Amino acid sequence: MDISQYIQTLAKDAKNAASIMAEASTEQKNAALNNIAQLLLDNQSDLIRANEQDLANATAKNLDAPLLDRLTLTAKTVQSMADGLRQIATLPDPIGEMSDFAYRPSGIQVGKMRVPLGVVGIIYESRPNVTADAAGLCLKSGNACVLRGGSEAIHSNTAIAKLIYQGLKMAGLPETAVRLVENTDRQGVGAMLQASDLIDVIVPRGGKGLVARIANEARVPVIKHLDGICHTFIDASANIDMAVKICVNAKTSRYGTCNTMETLLVHQNIADKVLPILWTEYQQKGVEIRSCEKSREWLPESIAAVEDDWATEYLAPILAIKVVENIDEAICHINHYGSHHTDAIITENYSHSQKFLRAVDSSSVMINASTRFADGFEYGLGAEIGISTDKIHARGPVGLEGLTSQKWIVFGHGEIRV
């Protein structure tokens, strides 16, 4: 069987299981989630042994340290996979939920019912915990899934998948509801991306290169997350203490996350008050400042920013700073250079807060809060499969609801259309 046939077979099995998953009771789905959590904990040593094989191969191949770090399974990561699954079990079941009913003049009553998407394809890189997290979210949302993890994590993923199959079976659900791609031939990814008759949506999890390639090749709809070039705009009327506190947090609480601030915009009328304080704060944290010409009046020791800086996701202790004339310039800058991910305004001016909210075209727009809050857990989704920078279907953090759709339902009483 060649790799495309292999993928087709897995996806067909998943598609068949999807109709059973769509009708599975909340109780059964939660039982499966809790079973899998317990099996992960009970078989922790097997998982870590499988993971050691992956780590040995990766070391032999001289893969870099951050990759090895992402690849490593420990007692702690196994525990957190189990906790994650148990938490998903506690979330409300979105499937079957009916809403928006209205009687129409014809006499029919029209409403909507939330339903699964069907088969979700997840394509991810080295982190083996994604195998459990993604399977858990798909399972709870009534979907089947095809999981294609990185070749470097194949032993870990296979060991985790075996327990997922077992947990599904124990709950009376088809083990084919989760299908791990065990042949990690690169062409398998291509086959998934073309399988629009079998896979309903693809969620890539990984670096920008992977996601861009997938989005470009896919014939299946993709829920994608490209970069996070997040801004904070300190308006003229901002509370200075608040502005400083938020801007320090948004930049320095973590450097490698997509919701970290990468560019700070400062209203010219508050620059003299806020920039010297922020300079000191950032100096203490070792953050390199790249600034516009105007802002160097207050940041004389900073590096001059070049055009590229406004469009760069540093994922590092570097911050671009620009002084703007007014809120309109700030909004224009954000909509032009940003990545439509998350942007915040710090202001005490009501009209400006409303204007910013409406005009900034980003998946999350915040007033007086740190961009670091843009996250499924912080938003109360319970868990997230990713953050979408698209506008179609799901925007921003994608939780269970993003893995569902709504169908129309009609309650009639013998009505015909005249």
Added chain:
Amino acid sequence: MDISQYIQTLAKDAKNAASIMAEASTEQKNAALNNIAQLLLDNQSDLIRANEQDLANATAKNLDAPLLDRLTLTAKTVQSMADGLRQIATLPDPIGEMSDFAYRPSGIQVGKMRVPLGVVGIIYESRPNVTADAAGLCLKSGNACVLRGGSEAIHSNTAIAKLIYQGLKMAGLPETAVRLVENTDRQGVGAMLQASDLIDVIVPRGGKGLVARIANEARVPVIKHLDGICHTFIDASANIDMAVKICVNAKTSRYGTCNTMETLLVHQNIADKVLPILWTEYQQKGVEIRSCEKSREWLPESIAAVEDDWATEYLAPILAIKVVENIDEAICHINHYGSHHTDAIITENYSHSQKFLRAVDSSSVMINASTRFADGFEYGLGAEIGISTDKIHARGPVGLEGLTSQKWIVFGHGEIRV
């Protein structure tokens, strides 16, 4: 300027206008809709004159009668375009609507705001009224649009677009918010389908061939409508009078619409009661019956159905009939052969109604009503841009809401993430 550059220019103009449209007030948008409606009526004779040119060209090219029919503008169609726009003006404005607010443990308040998609590309065939309808829906939902109508309707479309530009301008909105593609070189469609940086979604309006080609080539997300192979299942417990009335309506009220029933499934225990009556009804209406072997016991004069009949959208006075053993066989048949458009059950059995509702994987699922109700107007959307047979983003009739997305908004009070 070659055709791709031309499309890029139009799409860029639309993208620039989109940010203004996103912030336009309801009042301004409604004024534009009403202006355009009035201009269409005031300039009816110009429109009909332009349309005569198109009709003359089409006749010279020997285009077929149904196409000429769809192409023709009359005083009545102009009136109905104007009425349609005025009706869109009366619909609630979806943009800016905030919902789903909740305080989170961190102190932030998280909710959603409904926002436009940005630039909508509409690709359609001969009907010039789509120019006004689609522009109206995009305008009310705060989007800009690029309209690419068929070459055979170019004079009519250009005349309509001129009035749309004028109506926008009179309302103080950018006339570039609606861009008609005046160069109908076929490669222009390809250029639109590739412009994923400028166009946010493509809505094709036309035959299955056009839609399938667009879905296959597009790099931009597509809200598409393929075929409508709609089923009605008469369950054993159905009220016979109701079943007959609905099945006659679902098949014969119009033959060429996507929500017309194409296959009738009948429970074996009610076949003897319902099929002879339906045979008489359909004979009177001239409907050809293609039936399964089992059903020919009660339909001896019908034609034997072949495998292809179960997967055919006839759009004609032809009906496929199959007798099934039970509701499970009916659901399996629908999910396998149907097009996930609209399917109905006629039943008095509560458990069966619930099972059918949940298990049938279609954009509209109905109990005791005619499939012909699957329509934006009948569902109360006010107007529709199309019916989606996809699950991603929008499913079933797509109205104003389908042309929008939701962004997350966060009201903070200085919160930082710890």
